[in-house]
Amino acid sequence: MNNIVNEDDFxxxxxxxxxxxxxxxxxxxxxxxxxxxxxxxxxIISKYLIEQIDPSTTIxxxxxxxxxxSFDYKVLKQLKARVRTSxxxxxxxxxxGYKEKIFTIEQLVKLSKEEKEELxxxxxxxxxxxxxxxxxxx
Numbered sequence: 001m002n003n004i005v006n007e008d009d010f011x012x013x014x015x016x017x018x019x020x021x022x023x024x025x026x027x028x029x030x031x032x033x034x035x036x037x038x039x040x041x042x043x044i045i046s047k048y049l050i051e052q053i054d055p056s057t058t059i060x061x062x063x064x065x066x067x068x069x070s071f072d073y074k075v076l077k078q079l080k081a082r083v084r085t086s087x088x089x090x091x092x093x094x095x096x097g098y099k100e101k102i103f104t105i106e107q108l109v110k111l112s113k114e115e116k117e118e119l120x121x122x123x124x125x126x127x128x129x130x131x132x133x134x135x136x137x138x
Contacts, residue, residue, distance in 0.1 A: 010060075011023045011025045011030065012026075013026075013031075013034060013037055017130075018129060018130055018131075019127050019128065019130060020038065020041065020127070020128045020129075020130065021084075021125055021127055022037075022059060022125065022127075023059075023124075023125060024058065024059045024060035024123045024124050024125055024126060025058055025059070025060060026059055027055065027056050027057060027058045027059075028045055028049065028050060028053070028055045028062075029056055032045060032055075038133065040136070040138070041133060044075065044079070044136065044138065047138065048072065048075045049072050049075060052070060052071055052072045059123070059126050060122075060124075063083055063105075063108065063123050063126065064121070065113070066105075066108070066109055068109045068110075073105065073109060076105045077105050078132075078136060079129075079133060080128075080129055080132040081104075081126060081132075082102050082103065082104055082105065082126075082127040082128075083102065083103045083104075083105065083123055083125070083126060083127070084100065084101075084102050084123075084127060085100070085102070085103060085121050085123055086098040086099070086100055086101075086120075086121070086122045086124055087099060087101055087119045087120050087121045088119060088120035098120070102127070
């Protein structure tokens with residue numbers, strides 16, 4: 001990707017009326033130290049996710065290698081997490097480059113590592129609904 005100017009371009013937190021968006025280059029330590037990240041999501045990270053993974057793991061790496069039988073997958077499934085990705089355009093398009101696709105966490109985990117590599121998947125963003133976060137019992 002020749003047009004990536006800065007690694008920090010993919011470290012962001014945003015929200016709209018319905019969802020929270022977390023840039024995939026954030027690692028979990030950075031999320032915990034960001035005062036803008038919702039307290040409940042920080043609690044979920046520190047209580048449920050950090051036990052399963054290294055805190056310096058990026059969201060991108062964590063979601064790319066996430067496995068269906070792991071506890072962190074169950075937590076993200078309960079949160080109804082979605083993942084914004086970039087993947088190669090299909091050969092039918094007859095063009096080069098990437099297109100954007102949003103996967104549910106279940107759809108992403110169903111793909112094997114080989115299938116992800118074949119599709120050229122790059123994880124860009126973790127999306128969590130505000131209602132899902134609100135309903136999550138800690």
